[in-house]
Amino acid sequence: MKTPGPSSTQPPSRRIAEELRAAIEAGHLAPGDRLPSERALAHQYETARNTAREAIRLLAEEGLVTARHGSGVFVREPQRLFRFGSDRYSRSNRETGLTPFRLEARRQGKEARIDVVGITRERPPQDIAERLAVPADEESVLHRENHYFADDEPVQIVSTYLRWEEAEGTPLTQPRTGKDGIYGRLEELGHVMTRVRDEITARMPTRAEATVLGLPSGVPVLEVLHTSLDQEDEPFEVSRYVHRADRTGLFYELPVE
Amino acid sequence: MKTPGPSSTQPPSRRIAEELRAAIEAGHLAPGDRLPSERALAHQYETARNTAREAIRLLAEEGLVTARHGSGVFVREPQRLFRFGSDRYSRSNRETGLTPFRLEARRQGKEARIDVVGITRERPPQDIAERLAVPADEESVLHRENHYFADDEPVQIVSTYLRWEEAEGTPLTQPRTGKDGIYGRLEELGHVMTRVRDEITARMPTRAEATVLGLPSGVPVLEVLHTSLDQEDEPFEVSRYVHRADRTGLFYELPVE
DNA sequence: GAGTGGTCTAGACCACATC
DNA sequence: ATGTGGTCTAGACCACTCC
Known part of the structure; x- marks a missing residue:
C-alpha cells in the first residue's frame, strides 16, 4: 500500500x-x-x-x-471546527435573536465580532447575476461585505447581494439593518424564505483572502454560494461565504425522498 | 484595496x-x-x-x-464541475438503475468507471465508529473502498463502512452487490434510508490521495462524511467521500423551517 | 545576541517532452 | 538535440523571535 x-x-x-x-x-x-x-x-x-x-x-x-x-x-494543531448546519437558515434559530454565526460562536465559548467592510451599489459578478436574476451589465445589486471573527481571529468572509431596486432607500443600505437583520427587512418587503440552495466548492485562497483570513500555506477555503428563495420560489438574496477550511465544517441533514 | x-x-x-x-x-x-x-x-x-x-x-x-x-x-484551465446534488440519495434516482455517479457522468457525456479497490473486515477509524455506533477497538466493520473515474480520470475515492455483523455472509462482502447496489441489500436487511447527514470539510490531500487522484499542487480535496439513517433513525451506513475539489462541487437544496 | 525561517545567488546535473 | 522543469550545492544576507 x-x-x-x-x-x-x-x-x-x-x-x-x-x-x-x-x-x-x-x-x-x-x-x-x-x-x-x-x-x-x-x-x-x-x-x-x-x-x-x-x-x-x-x-x-x-x-x-x-x-x-x-x-x-x-x-499543526487540529482545530476545533466551527460547524454550520443546514438549520442555520431556520426561523427557530433566528428567534434566538442571534445570527447563526453568533450562535455557533457562543456554543464554542468564543466571542463573535462582525465587521462591515463595505456596502456599495455594484455590477454583480456573473455567477451572482445568474442566481439573483438581475442583469450583469448594470449596477443592479447592493453588495454588503462582512468579515467575521471569533475571539478576534478571522474565520469567514461573506458577501451578500440584494436587488438594488428593492434595497434602495431601505435600512438594507445601512450598516445596522435592525431586528432580525437583513432577513427581517426582506420579509417586510414581501420575501419569506422558504427554500435555500447551497453550492459548495473548495479551492486555494486568493492572495487577498489569504491576507484577510491570515491563512498559512496548505489551508484551502470552502466557498458556499447561497441562494434564498421566497414563497413564489423566486430568488431574493444571494451570498458568497468564504470560510477557512481548517476552522470550518458544514453540516447538512435532510430527509430522503 | x-x-x-x-x-x-x-x-x-x-x-x-x-x-x-x-x-x-x-x-x-x-x-x-x-x-x-x-x-x-x-x-x-x-x-x-x-x-x-x-x-x-x-x-x-x-x-x-x-x-x-x-x-x-x-x-490552469477552469474545469467543468461534477455536481453532486442533495437528491443523490433519493430513490427516484435509484430507479434509473444508475448510481448518482453514473448519472452525473452521463449528464456530462463522460464514461464512468468504478474500481473496487478492496473489501475487508477492519477496525473502524474513530470518526466512523462514532457515527455508525460500533466499537472502535474491534474489527466491527466491513470496509469497501472504491475509486471513481470519468473518462479514465480519477475524480473521487469512496470508503463505505457497514456493520460487520450485518454484512457477514451477504452479497455486501462481494464486489458485485446486485440490483440497486448496497442500498438494495441493506433494505432487504430492514434498513430503509429515511434521512442522511453530510459533514463537509476541505483540506489538502494526503500524499496517497494526491497520487491516486493525480492531483497537481494547489488543488484541495472536499471530504464528505456521510451517514445514512433508517426508519428507526438508526445509522446503518457511513461513507467517506474524497473528491478532487477542482472537478467537483456539491449542491444542497432544502426547505427552510 | 543567538537562533530561527525567508530570500537570494550562480552555478550544476538529472528527468522528461518535443521534434 | 534542445529546451523544459526538478533537484541540489554552498554559500550569503535579511527579518523576526526570544532571552
Missing part, C-alpha cells in the same frame, strides 16, 4: 519529508511540537539547507506543519 | 509572481497558455533562476498554474 517508490530511489528532500511525516503520523512529533531547524536537518541528513527546506515545504503544502518566522516549524 | 505593500518593497520573487498573476487575471495569459520559461523569467527580471522558480511556485500553490515536467508551466 506504499504510494511512493522505494525510499532509496527518492530524492533526499522527499526522503526527509517522508521521515518527518512518518514521525508526525506515529505521534513522535505531536501537534504543537517544533521540528528540528532547517540547519539541523541539513546537517543530520548531510544535505544543503535548501534541501531540508524543500522537505519542510512539502509538509507545509500538505497542511501538516506551519512555519513561524524567527521561531521554528511546528506540527 | 491593494493587499500587498508597494511593489518596490517586495522581494523579487513576489514581484514576479504579482506581475504574472496580473497578466493572468487580465486575460493576457489565457487558460492553457504557457508561461515564459523559468530561465527566460530569470533573464528578464535579472535574477537567479531559483527566484523565478519561487515566483512560479507561489502561483502553483494558489492553483493558478500547473507545471508540466519537460514541457512548461501553463495557466
Whole structure:
C-alpha cells in the first residue's frame, strides 16, 4: 500500500519529508511540537539547507506543519471546527435573536465580532447575476461585505447581494439593518424564505483572502454560494461565504425522498 | 484595496509572481497558455533562476498554474464541475438503475468507471465508529473502498463502512452487490434510508490521495462524511467521500423551517 | 545576541517532452 | 538535440523571535 517508490530511489528532500511525516503520523512529533531547524536537518541528513527546506515545504503544502518566522516549524494543531448546519437558515434559530454565526460562536465559548467592510451599489459578478436574476451589465445589486471573527481571529468572509431596486432607500443600505437583520427587512418587503440552495466548492485562497483570513500555506477555503428563495420560489438574496477550511465544517441533514 | 505593500518593497520573487498573476487575471495569459520559461523569467527580471522558480511556485500553490515536467508551466484551465446534488440519495434516482455517479457522468457525456479497490473486515477509524455506533477497538466493520473515474480520470475515492455483523455472509462482502447496489441489500436487511447527514470539510490531500487522484499542487480535496439513517433513525451506513475539489462541487437544496 | 525561517545567488546535473 | 522543469550545492544576507 506504499504510494511512493522505494525510499532509496527518492530524492533526499522527499526522503526527509517522508521521515518527518512518518514521525508526525506515529505521534513522535505531536501537534504543537517544533521540528528540528532547517540547519539541523541539513546537517543530520548531510544535505544543503535548501534541501531540508524543500522537505519542510512539502509538509507545509500538505497542511501538516506551519512555519513561524524567527521561531521554528511546528506540527499543526487540529482545530476545533466551527460547524454550520443546514438549520442555520431556520426561523427557530433566528428567534434566538442571534445570527447563526453568533450562535455557533457562543456554543464554542468564543466571542463573535462582525465587521462591515463595505456596502456599495455594484455590477454583480456573473455567477451572482445568474442566481439573483438581475442583469450583469448594470449596477443592479447592493453588495454588503462582512468579515467575521471569533475571539478576534478571522474565520469567514461573506458577501451578500440584494436587488438594488428593492434595497434602495431601505435600512438594507445601512450598516445596522435592525431586528432580525437583513432577513427581517426582506420579509417586510414581501420575501419569506422558504427554500435555500447551497453550492459548495473548495479551492486555494486568493492572495487577498489569504491576507484577510491570515491563512498559512496548505489551508484551502470552502466557498458556499447561497441562494434564498421566497414563497413564489423566486430568488431574493444571494451570498458568497468564504470560510477557512481548517476552522470550518458544514453540516447538512435532510430527509430522503 | 491593494493587499500587498508597494511593489518596490517586495522581494523579487513576489514581484514576479504579482506581475504574472496580473497578466493572468487580465486575460493576457489565457487558460492553457504557457508561461515564459523559468530561465527566460530569470533573464528578464535579472535574477537567479531559483527566484523565478519561487515566483512560479507561489502561483502553483494558489492553483493558478500547473507545471508540466519537460514541457512548461501553463495557466490552469477552469474545469467543468461534477455536481453532486442533495437528491443523490433519493430513490427516484435509484430507479434509473444508475448510481448518482453514473448519472452525473452521463449528464456530462463522460464514461464512468468504478474500481473496487478492496473489501475487508477492519477496525473502524474513530470518526466512523462514532457515527455508525460500533466499537472502535474491534474489527466491527466491513470496509469497501472504491475509486471513481470519468473518462479514465480519477475524480473521487469512496470508503463505505457497514456493520460487520450485518454484512457477514451477504452479497455486501462481494464486489458485485446486485440490483440497486448496497442500498438494495441493506433494505432487504430492514434498513430503509429515511434521512442522511453530510459533514463537509476541505483540506489538502494526503500524499496517497494526491497520487491516486493525480492531483497537481494547489488543488484541495472536499471530504464528505456521510451517514445514512433508517426508519428507526438508526445509522446503518457511513461513507467517506474524497473528491478532487477542482472537478467537483456539491449542491444542497432544502426547505427552510 | 543567538537562533530561527525567508530570500537570494550562480552555478550544476538529472528527468522528461518535443521534434 | 534542445529546451523544459526538478533537484541540489554552498554559500550569503535579511527579518523576526526570544532571552
